[in-house]
Amino acid sequence: MTAFSSREAFAVAQLGARMHYAVARILHGAGRLERLFTDLCATTGWPALLRGSLPRALQPPPLARMLSRVPVGIPPERISSFPGLGLGYALRRAFDPRRAEVNPTDLWAARAFTERIRREGLGGAGAVYAFNLAALELLRHARERGLKTVLEQTSPPLAFEARIVSEEAVAFPGWEDFDHDAGWLQAVSERECAEWQAADVVVCGSPFVRDTLAASRAPLERCVVVPYGVSPSAPVAHPEPRSGPLRVLTVGIVGLRKGSPYVLAAARALRGTAEFRMVGPAPLRPAALAALRAELDLAGRVPRPEMARHYTWADVFLLPSLCEGSATASYEALAAGLPVVATPSTGSVVRDGVDGLVVPPRDVEAIAAALGRLAADRQRLREMSARARERAAEFTLDRYAERLLAALYGERTGLGAAS
DSSP states (O other): OOOOOTTOOEEEEESSOGGGGHHHHHHHHTTOEEEEEESOOTTSHHHHHHHHHSOGGGSOHHHHHHHTOOOTTOOGGGEEEOHHHHHHHHHHHHHSOOOSSSOHHHHHHHHHHHHHHHHHOOTTOSEEEEETTSOHHHHHHHHHTTOEEEEEEOSSOHHHHHHHHHHHHHHSTTSOOOOOOHHHHHHHHHHHHHHHHHOSEEEESSHHHHHHHHHTTOOGGGEEEOOOOOOOSSOOOOOOOOSSSEEEEEESOOSTTTTHHHHHHHHHHTBTTEEEEEESOOOOOHHHHHHHHHHSEEEEOOOGGGHHHHHHHOSEEEEOOSSOSOOHHHHHHHHTTOOEEEOGGGTOOOOBTTTEEEOOTTOHHHHHHHHHHHHHOHHHHHHHHHHHHHHHGGGSHHHHHHHHHHHHHOSOOOOOOOO
16 A cells, blocks of 8 residues: 655545544644645635624524534635535535435536646645545546545445445335436446546545445555544533433434434334434435334434534434444444444444444344343443443544554654644
């Protein structure tokens, strides 16, 4: 795998605020960020003016989410943002039905993003760090200039995901409006393969992602697994396990890929033993929404500052995903002292029987049995809660910084962690 010289600084290019700009913040903290390119952030341009002048109480939710994009710790002079592109992208997505995880609108934004970066120039960067399905044109441009390239593969290949979701759509008709056109899927798959070939290093958030790349004939010799990390804004004061029904929390978009039908089935199986809450957007058909609301608390989308109260409410975190990169909510749950019940397909760092339980995908009986054991044995739940916090200490943002810098620059770099 390509090793980077300590003299080489990175240009990081990302649409959106994935993980609160963690990669760029880590590289800046190590003195190795040449520039962060992004579409819209609230520290430069008119978004910064709007954020400073419009009280949060007066900001409609979509605007509030835009104005919460703040690359903390990165000086504005290190940031090149394109807010016009970001606004146009948001409007196109709002009026373009999401028939797939990746739409033509997404690829339009990726190409427009690269064109703006090309016009501005990469400055003194010796390498480029970009993210899957929004990287191809930029990686090729960087290679033409003799720069090294890193691709972060945030999720399994789209063809793998499409197969999983298609199988679920047959098993659970009437849940989602989700259609992978065969021709479109082929075009996107070819784009993914081209990105892998254009990258000197492919960073995967979990062994699960790397394994799915192996099945897609990606160049595994260039792949490295770097688990993520989170730094909650404030520690969650999770109480001791309570009497009464076990409180089960699920966080993330509600849908087939996340295994939501199995959460519903587990809620039915454990009625009276456990109560369930799902936090996240639920773009489902009315019948599926009605079925969920009849069995559990469907909280909807929740602003990040309000998430702490949901983690505090819960006794255990459940995420039976069928296809995931490495869900950051599972890291947050561990940090909140919640044992995690998850599938291997979640990309979680949970250890089976230590700080949580690992169950097979699509196995309602296994999910219900795991939750039932924790409901019946509160001492074990208490012990797992303590170990969850211990496990979370290995996956802070600082530890993530150490792992990422080691993967890029070698095991002993002398470079600092994130600021």
